Every structure is written in structure tokens, then in C-alpha cells.
Amino acid sequence: MGAFTESGRHRVAVLVRHGLLPMELGIVHRIFGQARSAAGERLYEVVTCAVEPGEVRTDVDFTINVAHGPEALAEADTVVVPASHEDYDPEDGRLPAPLAAALGRIRPGTRVASICTGAFVLAVAGLLDGRRATTHWRSTEDFRRLFPAVRVDPDVLYTEDGNVLTSAGVASGIDLCLHMVRSDHGAAVANEVARSTVVPPHREGGQAQFIRRPVPERQFATTARARAWALEQLHRPLSLRELAARESMSVRTFTRRFREEAGVSPLQWLTQQRIERARHLLEETDLSVDRVAADAGFGTAASLRQHLQVALGVSPSQYRSTFRGPEAGPQAGSELDAKAGATAAVRAAG
Structure with a gap:
């Protein structure tokens, strides 16, 4: 199998180029490399490749030696493109011939992802045309100007549009890789990877929260206590007035x-947290879908099904079947969800 010697594992190829940020390469190896099955078996094989094998310069005072060439891209199930600015010029709308040829080795249907300004490579290659994408917030205006066919979202940590994913700044590569692990193997596996890496399994909001803004010198109040309290109250309806009262703020100020x-509104945040709670319950318990909906704060199975369909493209019963298998049993879903689940399709991860 060439660069990949162990069968049965999802194959991830990281395409590095001169000017690599070493942290971005480390993120991919760390997150995918830590993913394990319930039996402790590795779930991914990760290999680093370059347009030409050999020494690759980084943006710091050391180089890395890459043993694999572009042939590894033809064997990959997922290709990740970290950032670099040295080997392409988006202003002329073309990639260097060797890089274009390397990308041409990627098989149709392969999941392709970028970290930070690696999105420029995907855009120049035409992989983002008509798709939603993001990049580092400092580069979004240039990105939008250079690639008008791409639907740029400057406020998110990562995007997923079909089998193509993009992420914002360097550390959002962690969020992106955890998202791919979660999509492939469920929240329990992704949460364990996050725990061993000592990072949150799912960060709130988007990169808008990292953009520098003028802040009054004496502004110390935050909404952290309200968020922590809300996480303990997800099972019941929560109003903006209640949340604001926890911080002694007006609704408008809060x-x-x-x-x-x-980086998101309070109601958007609550929906995100309720979806994560529902995913955990569907994966880790045998509670009925009606009970999961109630415990996660959606109230009814119909409401949970609607929100899960929008967020993940699946019904609760399908999600449980995907990540727990058919042994979860028919008691795990309500009659209403079973009817809807028969007609929905599980969203392809890549």
C-alpha cells in the first residue's frame, strides 16, 4: 500500500510545503494519531508528504525531512493542506506545475481539508468554487477579493461543505481535526482525543471573538458564569432575561x-450545547429519543429531529445507529423518529 502499511485504518496524508508552520503539522498527527477504538486500536494512519521528498523549510530555525512524495496523496482517504506562502502566488491565479500535479493525484471523493491560509491553495486549485469556506481573519478580505466564486465565512472556526473543509487560524486546525474525528467515529472518541490533548472537545463561537477590538479599560464583566449555569440547566427552557440576570446585566448588554x-448569540450557543448534549446521550445511553430530547432541552422528539437534521443531516435514530450500531435496539427511538429516519440519509463525512 505504499506509504500506508496497515490496512483497515482511515488514511490521512498531510501535504507540507516550504514555509510550513510546524505546529500545524503537529496538530494533524496529534489529533488523528491519538484516536483509538473502544478496544484501543488506532483508527487512523497519518503520513507526511511533499511535492518532492526531502528537506522542507519551516517558518522557524529548523527544517523537517519528508520521506514521502505526492504518491501518498493518491492513497489517502483524507488530505490535509497546512498553511504556507512560499510556493504559490494567488495573484496570478495559478499553482506551480509540480504542486498542481500533486493535487491532481487526489482521488475523486477524497476528503480534503485546509488549515489557516492553506485554503488559498484549495481555492487556486478550484476546489472551493461555489463552496462555503474560511481562512485566517487577517486574510479573509484578500481571500474574498481573489476568489469571488467562494462563499467566504469570516466568523467561524471551520467550515464543511461536502467533502471539502477549511479552518481559520492555526489553532482552529485542532477544532477542524476533532470535528473530522467526531464525524468519523462519534463524540466519545473525539472527546477522549481532546481530553488526552488537554483541549476543549468543542470550542464555542467563531474566530470573530479573536479579532482585536477597542475595549474600555474598566470593562471587567463577562458572561462566563451565565454560560456555566446554563450548561446545568439545558433540560429546561432558558430565556435571555434569566441568563442576563445571572450576570446582573440588561438583556441588551448581556x-x-x-x-x-x-462569537455567537446566546440562543445560537444554547442550541449548539443542546445538540452536543443530545449527541452524547444518543451515543452513551439507551434512553429513548423522547427522553434524550427532553434531557437536552429540545422538549419533543420532533424538535430534536429537526435540529439534528439541520446540524448533522441525520435523524436521532440514524445518528445512534451510526455510532452505536444496530444493537442499540428499537427502544432507543420513538415511533415518530423511526418513521422519519427511514427517509433521511446519513451525511457523508468525506
């Missing part, structure tokens, strides 16, 4: 401060 800190 909403503005919340968005500045979390």
Missing part, C-alpha cells in the same frame, strides 16, 4: 457582551 466573548 447579548452584546455574550456575542463578543462567544
Whole structure:
């Protein structure tokens, strides 16, 4: 199998180029390399490749030696393209011939992802045309100007549009890789990887929260206590007025401060947290879908099904079957969900 010697594992190839940020390469190896099955078996094989094997310069005072060439891309199930600025010029709309040829080795249907300004490579190659994408917030205006066919979202940590994914700044590569692990193997596996890496399994909000803004010198109040309290109250309806009261703020001030800190509105944040709670319950318990919906704060199975369909493209019963297998049993879903689940299709991860 060439660069990949062990069968049965998802194959990830990281295409590095001169000017590599070493942290971005480390992120991919760390997150995918730590993913294990319930039996402790590795779930991914990760290999580093370059347009030409050999020494690759980084943006610091050391180089890396890459043993594999572009042939590894033809064998990959997922290709990750970290950032570099040295080997392409988006202004002329073309990739160097060797890089274009390397990307041409990627098989149709392969999942392709970028970290930070690696999105420029995917865009120049035409892989992002008509798709939603993001990149580092400092580069989004240039990105939008150079690639008008791409639907740029400057406020998120990562995007997924079909089998093509992009992420924002360097550390959002962690969020992106955890998302791919979660999509492939469920929240339990991704959470364990996050725990061993000592990072949150799912960060709140988007990169808007990292953009520098003028802040009054004496502004110390935050919404952290309200968020922590809300996580303990997800099972019941929560109003903006209640959340604001936890911080002794007006609803208007609380909403503005919340968005500045979390990158999303309070109601968007609550929905995100409820979806994560529902995913955990579907994977880790035998509770009925009606009970999962109630415990996660969606109230009814119909509401949970609607939100899960929008967020993940699947019904609760299908999600449970995908990540727990058919042994979860028919008691795990309600009659209403079973009817809907028969007609929905599980979203392809790549």
C-alpha cells in the first residue's frame, strides 16, 4: 500500500510545503494519531508528504525531512493542506506545475481539508468554487477579493461543505481535526482525543471573538458564569432575561457582551450545547429519543429531529445507529423518529 502499511485504518496524508508552520503539522498527527477504538486500536494512519521528498523549510530555525512524495496523496482517504506562502502566488491565479500535479493525484471523493491560509491553495486549485469556506481573519478580505466564486465565512472556526473543509487560524486546525474525528467515529472518541490533548472537545463561537477590538479599560464583566449555569440547566427552557440576570446585566448588554466573548448569540450557543448534549446521550445511553430530547432541552422528539437534521443531516435514530450500531435496539427511538429516519440519509463525512 505504499506509504500506508496497515490496512483497515482511515488514511490521512498531510501535504507540507516550504514555509510550513510546524505546529500545524503537529496538530494533524496529534489529533488523528491519538484516536483509538473502544478496544484501543488506532483508527487512523497519518503520513507526511511533499511535492518532492526531502528537506522542507519551516517558518522557524529548523527544517523537517519528508520521506514521502505526492504518491501518498493518491492513497489517502483524507488530505490535509497546512498553511504556507512560499510556493504559490494567488495573484496570478495559478499553482506551480509540480504542486498542481500533486493535487491532481487526489482521488475523486477524497476528503480534503485546509488549515489557516492553506485554503488559498484549495481555492487556486478550484476546489472551493461555489463552496462555503474560511481562512485566517487577517486574510479573509484578500481571500474574498481573489476568489469571488467562494462563499467566504469570516466568523467561524471551520467550515464543511461536502467533502471539502477549511479552518481559520492555526489553532482552529485542532477544532477542524476533532470535528473530522467526531464525524468519523462519534463524540466519545473525539472527546477522549481532546481530553488526552488537554483541549476543549468543542470550542464555542467563531474566530470573530479573536479579532482585536477597542475595549474600555474598566470593562471587567463577562458572561462566563451565565454560560456555566446554563450548561446545568439545558433540560429546561432558558430565556435571555434569566441568563442576563445571572450576570446582573440588561438583556441588551448581556447579548452584546455574550456575542463578543462567544462569537455567537446566546440562543445560537444554547442550541449548539443542546445538540452536543443530545449527541452524547444518543451515543452513551439507551434512553429513548423522547427522553434524550427532553434531557437536552429540545422538549419533543420532533424538535430534536429537526435540529439534528439541520446540524448533522441525520435523524436521532440514524445518528445512534451510526455510532452505536444496530444493537442499540428499537427502544432507543420513538415511533415518530423511526418513521422519519427511514427517509433521511446519513451525511457523508468525506
